[in-house]
Amino acid sequence: MSTVIVKTMARAVLIVAILFSIYLLLNGANVPGGGFVGGVLFVCAIALVYVAYGMKYINNRLKPDYLSWVAYGLLFASITAIAPMIVNHNYFRSAFTHYHLEIFGIHIGEIELLSSMFFDIGVYFTVIGALLFILTNIASDKIKETDESESDRADLLGESEDFSLKPKAPVKTGATNVTADITANMTANTAANTVANTEEFK
């Protein structure tokens, strides 16, 4: 999986995906989207980078303290829920307002500010934190003593060496065999590439 193409694409897609996830978050009130899906998309983008580069690459760039993202997200969401009570409204009361944007007297658009969007931001960070926390924990689970990130990704597409081990039950014919064959072919083709490329990108 760690081919040059994937690595290059991952970087490009990462930026687009993150921008789109922020777009989803901010525009959720009016077009499809919202904090939850935005957060999941963000984590998907990170997962793509993980598949291409490995966990170390991410941990070197993002502070791997995702649990505090969860905490701050929850705190933020709770505060936005409680905030109306300070000015004697009900719990979770929301408010919104519109702003006209003008430059040199020319109307160029309208901005809508929703208090519920702040709540959505809390959701966004909680989702990102929780999912990244799960992802990184599973990914950096040190069961093997080999270099985990490399062999992990090799395994992801079935590139590991002992995949040829015969299953106990006889393999059925048909679709099953096709898949197995594809996997086997890919194993053979990419195994050499993987090693070369990873060396290069380290």
Added chain:
Amino acid sequence: MVFHLLYSTYQLEKHGVITLDPFYFIALIVLLPFVMTLAVPFAYKLMKEKVGWFAAAIAAVCFLLIASMVPSIMDGNNPAGAVSWIPSLSVNLAFYADGLAVLLGLIVSFIGILILSYSNKYLSKDEDLVRYYQYLLVFMGSMFGVAFSDNLIQLFIFWELTSISSFMLIGYYRKTKESIYGATKALLITGGAGLFMFVGFMCLFAITGTYGISEMLTNPEMLAAIKESPLFTITLILILIGALAKSAQGPFFIWLPNAMEAPTPVSAFLHSATMVKAGVFLVARLHPMFSGTTDWFVLVAGLGLITMIGAGFLALKQTDLKAILAFSTISQLAYLMTMFGFTTYAEPGIGVSAAVFHLLNHATFKACLFLLVGIIAHELHTRDIRKMGGLRKEMPITFVLMVIAAAAMAGIPPLNGYLSKELFYESSVHMAEALGGGIAYLIPVLAVIGGVLTFAYSFRLILKIFTGKRTEDPDVPKHVHDPSWVMLAPPAILAVLIVVIGLVPTPFVEALVQPAVNAILPGAEHLHVALWHGITPAFIMTIITFALGILLYTQYDRIAAWQVRFNEKHPKISLNYVYNTMVDNAFRFGATFGRMLQKGSPRRYVGIMLAFIIFMVAIPLGFALATGQPIFSTNLIFKIAISEMILFILIVLAAWGASVLPRYVPMILASSALGFFVALLYAYLKAPDLAMTQLCVETLSTIMFLLVIMKLRTKEAIRPETNKVRLRNAFIALCAASALFLLLMGADLFPAFESFSHYFMDKGVELTGGKNIVNVIVVDFRGYDTIGEISVLSIAALAIYNLIQSRTKKDGVSVDADADAASKTAVPGNFVPSCPIPGAPVGGNQVLGHVPCEDVTIHQNGDKPTMSVDEKSVNSHLDEGFSNTIREEKK
């Protein structure tokens, strides 16, 4: 509300206490300890081991605030106020201060000041002081909440908070088995009984239609309605269960002796002076609703008398100082209960007045006794009374204080215990006369027996510890001395109070007792307390008590020895035996049931869930078939476009692939393909939000699935089961599918609820400003749900983290130890945690499961030896190994 509270405190500084709105003033008292809990860690950073003074200062502030209400309460005003919380259910945040609440509040805060100061020296520097003072402050706030609540639901919440803080404090020494046992016992009994009380409150609501306490108490119609209601007896019993368990009365007393595992200041605070008074407080609080009936007299006074004598008798055999005090607390609280029960028929007032007065007196002398016992245990490093003796010369101040406190408990004039005990005797005589004499004179006789027992164990505390010979025991230090003033001052203050109340009772009665009596029993006689009333029946009873008490003391050892022998002979005749059996059986049942369900195989769980679905559909289906009702809706229209058809076929294909593919990776890919097709279906059905979310979630879950599978290194075939098992699985799957199909087909037969989605659509833009209805519902209309969901997500993340961490630790060792063989071991089926190979060296930690050698076969596969393990064997040994691991961790 928060804003108002801040404003109120501002007002407090500006104008002084009186101008405050009563609601915010009382709310301030109740919430101050809770809020200050957050400040304890910061105070600890500044003050280190002296942080107890900070907590004591908070208690002092509360004391002053409550005391400032006394003048207005004496004038007959009852400050009260409420803000609505759940008005539709009559649940409000309501506070109410009357004489009774103020009395309890003053006792709690005053004893709190002394206890928190005393703790400064009692606890050593190395202990977790922050936790200790936080729990104590939470407890204090909850007690204020119980005292000042004007709503039964709110009272219940604070009530259970006291149970929880008591649980935390009893289990303060987390490592010892006894404190875990004691804490669990206290929580199970008081918390469990609290649930009965909760049902009792709901019965009251059913009768009166309100949860407001003062509303019920001040409305004569409601009081009459309660007494006439057919629910009366059951309501009374349910509420009494809660109150009796809290006050360790009747059969519920067994938790209190075990609660003595808490640090001694905690015992002095919670388990003698304040928390156990909550039950008595509730009985007093609800007195106007239930008193004046036979039920009330029989249940409250009857149980009280039995407990009083039983606990007093059991106190004789105790050898642990704190256990003696625990049983004496039970017995003294039973005095209070009895006196509240005495008010039924005649001369109302004497019983209640005596009870309230004794409530105050008992708090003073019992807290004092506990603090003194704490000093003795602190100096002697033991609480075994058999090892003590002759400490009079070494600890003179402690000795004097002990004489005062124990004599007050025994009822020796001129101390305060004498006064309230006289009243107790007087009320018992009145009660007997009111019942018409004859057999009713048994009541004063029982009262005297209770007094005699109290006299005997009180004097044992003085005589056995301080007089006689100094024992030569290796555990006891050779030289002891009075502790520093920090530990001596609190009991000394209490001892002074004991003497002062005894000599000049009138100001205390006027300021504290009489308002409380008026709150419980409006129109009660004014209480006159004096040391000398002339030769009354009560006085004669006191003389008899002293005489018999001295007599009993001479036989003390024989009675104690007889009790011990009896217990040894009949170990099953004890409430503790009943409790232990019940709890053990509950655990055993839970474990059996858990083992039945939790076999560690996800497939089994899915099977159980599907079977349940089938069950849930089969019953109404069978019923419909038997009665000849239609099971299908007749006006269903099937119209599926070709494009939809293709999508459905793809979905079915993917599902089929996921269930028949022979390896994990293709299987996961097939199942994620299924997910993508479903996303496509959502998009096709014009649900872009759902489709997008489904796509993202599916992508991520595929990656995670692959990660997990690769980490587990299970590359064996995944379908080792026989044809029989497969047939069974297929049958279950088919049945579940048909059940769901029938359910959907029949859904149209029933009238649908009125949909409220149009409300969201109509009002969405107007109320929230958002045009995307899905998002608006999630973050605005149903924001409450969402906040719950993200909390669940966070908890799930933590749970997964813990799972992985625990697995990594155990497996890590086994892999390192036998890296060559074990890392290649694969266990077929769903059993994934790597299991150690028998005979191979295993590190310090034990691993999950152990499998006997005969179940392991080694295949010579090229140059790499692989092993396979009999799955049945692994499963059967998994539980065992797992429970072993847990047991080890507990140690």
